[in-house]
Amino acid sequence: ELMRCWENIHRLWQAEAHLRALLFREETRWPGYYYRADFPELDEKNWHVFVNCRWDPQSGEWAMNKQEILPLRRLS
Template sequence: MVSDKQINDRKEEIYKPLEHYTINRNEVVAGTVNPNYISPRQGLDRLQKLMDEYCGGVTVNYMTNEKLLNIGLQKMKLLEEDLEKVAAQDIHELLRAWELKHRHLAAESVFHHTLFRKETRWPGYYYRGDYMKVNDDDWHVLTVSRRDPETGEYTMEKAPLYHIVEKDA
C-alpha cells in the first residue's frame, strides 16, 4: 500500500521545477539567464552538445574514443547536478523538464554502452577512434546495463544475440 507521505513526497518532487521557477523568477540577469536555475530548453541544448561532441555526433564525424567518452561522462555529472535546479514556468515546461531528466538518463546509458563496447559499430552507429574496426568475433552481442538508482553506478555485460530471421531472407 502507498502511504499519504509517499504520495505527497512524489507530488513535491514532480512539481519542484514549477516551485523553483516561482521562487527564483525575479533573479534574471540578462535575457533568460538566471543564476539560480536552467530552463528545459537550456538543459536540452547542453545535453545535445555533450552527445554530439563527446559521444560521436555529426560535428565530430561520428568519431569518439575512450578519453572523450570519459570527459563526456564527467560533464554529464555536472549537467545532472544542474538538473536539480531545472525550472518550469508552466505545465508545458514542467513536461519538458521531466522529459529532459529522462533524456539525460538515456544519454548517460548511451555513453556507458559506447564506452563498454571496444569496437567500431558501423554502419549506423559510431566510430571508436581507438578501436577502428567492427569486431564481430567479440562484439556481435547485445550489451546489457543496470543502473543502481541509489549510486548511479552502471554494471555492464554482454548477452547473446540470436538472429531469428535468416540473413538471406
C-alpha cells in the same frame, strides 16, 4: 511544466546510458554507426552482441553487460 522537467531528466539518463554503452563496446561499428580511434576494427567475434546497462540507485553504479543475439526462426 513538471512533465517537461521529467522528460528532460529522462532524456539525460538515456543519453548517459547510451554513451556508457558506446564506451563499453571495444570496437568500431561501421559504416554509419560510430568509429572509435582506440579500437578501429570491427570485431564480430567478441562484439556481435547487444550491450545492456542498468543503473543502481542504491550504489550509484552502472552495470554493463553483453547479451547474445539469438537467431530468429522462420515460421513456415
